[in-house]
Amino acid sequence: MSTKERLITPILDVRNVSxxxxxxxxxxxxxxxxxxxxxxxxxxxxxxPSGCGKSTLLRIIMGLTPPTKGEVIYKGERTQSVNPRMSMxxxxxxxxxWLTVLENVELGLEAQGIPKEQRKKRALKIxxxxxxxxxxxxxPRELSGGMxxxxxxARALVIDPEILLMDEPFSSLDxxxxxxxxxxxxxxxxxxxxxxxxxxxxxxxxxxAIYLSxxxxxxxQRPGTVILEFDVDMPRPRDxxxxxxxxxxxxxxxxxx
Amino acid sequence: xxxxxxHYSHVIGLLEVLExxxxxxxxxxxxxxxxxxxxxxxxxxxxxxxxxxxxVESGDIELTDxxxxxxxxxxxxxxxxxxxxxxxxxxxxxxxxFISQKEEKVxxxxxxxxxxxxxxxESDSEEILKWVIEWGRHGLLLKYDSKxxxxxxx
Numbered sequence: 486m487s488t489k490e491r492l493i494t495p496i497l498d499v500r501n502v503s504x505x506x507x508x509x510x511x512x513x514x515x516x517x518x519x520x521x522x523x524x525x526x527x528x529x530x531x532x533x534p535s536g537c538g539k540s541t542l543l544r545i546i547m548g549l550t551p552p553t554k555g556e557v558i559y560k561g562e563r564t565q566s567v568n569p570r571m572s573m574x575x576x577x578x579x580x581x582x583w584l585t586v587l588e589n590v591e592l593g594l595e596a597q598g599i600p601k602e603q604r605k606k607r608a609l610k611i612x613x614x615x616x617x618x619x620x621x622x623x624x625p626r627e628l629s630g631g632m633x634x635x636x637x638x639a640r641a642l643v644i645d646p647e648i649l650l651m652d653e654p655f656s657s658l659d660x661x662x663x664x665x666x667x668x669x670x671x672x673x674x675x676x677x678x679x680x681x682x683x684x685x686x687x688x689x690x691x692x693x694a695i696y697l698s699x700x701x702x703x704x705x706q707r708p709g710t711v712i713l714e715f716d717v718d719m720p721r722p723r724d725x726x727x728x729x730x731x732x733x734x735x736x737x738x739x740x741x742x
Numbered sequence: 743x744x745x746x747x748x749h750y751s752h753v754i755g756l757l758e759v760l761e762x763x764x765x766x767x768x769x770x771x772x773x774x775x776x777x778x779x780x781x782x783x784x785x786x787x788x789x790x791x792x793x794x795x796x797x798v799e800s801g802d803i804e805l806t807d808x809x810x811x812x813x814x815x816x817x818x819x820x821x822x823x824x825x826x827x828x829x830x831x832x833x834x835x836x837x838x839x840f841i842s843q844k845e846e847k848v849x850x851x852x853x854x855x856x857x858x859x860x861x862x863x864e865s866d867s868e869e870i871l872k873w874v875i876e877w878g879r880h881g882l883l884l885k886y887d888s889k890x891x892x893x894x895x896x
Contacts, residue, residue, distance in 0.1 A: 616820075632749075662755055664759050665754035
């Protein structure tokens with residue numbers, strides 16, 4: 486496919502998406518007229534102040550909740566229900582405490598009707614990829630926060646998603662664990678076996694967004710609307726402490742503060 | 743008993759940050775950079791030093807050759823190297839030898855708690871055992887069955 490064709494046929498197209506909630510008869514506008522397109526092999530971050538509708542936008546993209554206005558087009562088709570080619574990593578890990586690591590990961594495949602043997606094989610492979618080898622039989626209570634989020638990642642990656650959605654994946658981790666896991670995500674992203682085509686991450690951490698992404702979309706305060714979209718013009722591996730990242734972080738932070 | 747008393751992820755995070763700083767930096771600068779209290783950072787520094795991944799000298803922390811090799815490895819390579827480093831810790835090695843002398847190379851949690859309390863005079867054996875199991879698992883040396891409360895060699 487030529488560059489020109491790629492430009493005119495995005496994998497994901499968010500078109501004029503607005504979302505309103507009605508509470509006790511009062512309408513609240515969460516998102517207003519949000520539009521952007523995503524092409525192949527991109528790591529995108531959506532940043533914005535808390536309450537700007539970032540997480541709601543992620544849910545709309547996946548088809549978990551419909552927009553009030555506008556539409557989400559995935560490969561030319563309008564999203565009307567949960568998109569099976571996407572999976573989500575949650576801030577709160579969302580693991581089942583009564584299932585082992587391997588069972589939690591396999592769960593992602595059960596819904597796809599894959600035979601048990603194959604499920605186990607694929608789950609074991611992913612568990613190893615994310616550094617959970619020897620923890621297959623552990624229960625979530627035996628794991629640190631960082632390990633729990635690795636299970637969350639494995640469960641999302643096991644279905645081999647084309648688009649991986651991450652909702653504040655590092656924000657409930659301590660700073661040291663988050664540092665290590667960010668590197669891990671970048672490593673998984675560049676690994677052909679586990680790599681989804683596209684990653685869309687929602688975060689309130691501007692520096693984290695710039696460090697990890699190819700492109701950052703900045704939302705305003707509620708109702709969230711796109712106020713800036715920019716490419717992070719920096720080759721990988723990146724230097725987290727480069728003046729470029731610091732300058733951009735300052736610039737964006739002053740926009741949304 | 744000489745055993746890292748922080749999560750594995752803390753040691754990895756510390757090494758990653760250290761590498762970002764060019765391999766040597768004032769410990770206080772790392773704490774400041776991560777908005778951490780020095781007291782919260784020091785256990786990770788101690789653990790990384792115990793494993794030979796860093797050396798600490800007049801307030802500075804420096805990545806050793808072993809630490810650099812560790813960082814350059816993938817997940818499995820790191821675990822393998824970690825296992826080797828753990829076996830260089832005398833007391834950890836003793837725990838492994840204790841299990842390997844058992845029939846079928848498996849012990850109950852109770853047996854290990856007794857060993858830790860009596861042999862290493864640790865008052866909080868439960869806490870120490872928790873770290874032994876966590877690090878042993880990461881180093882691909884131990885398996886733990888929490889239903890049966892059994893620990894076995896890999």
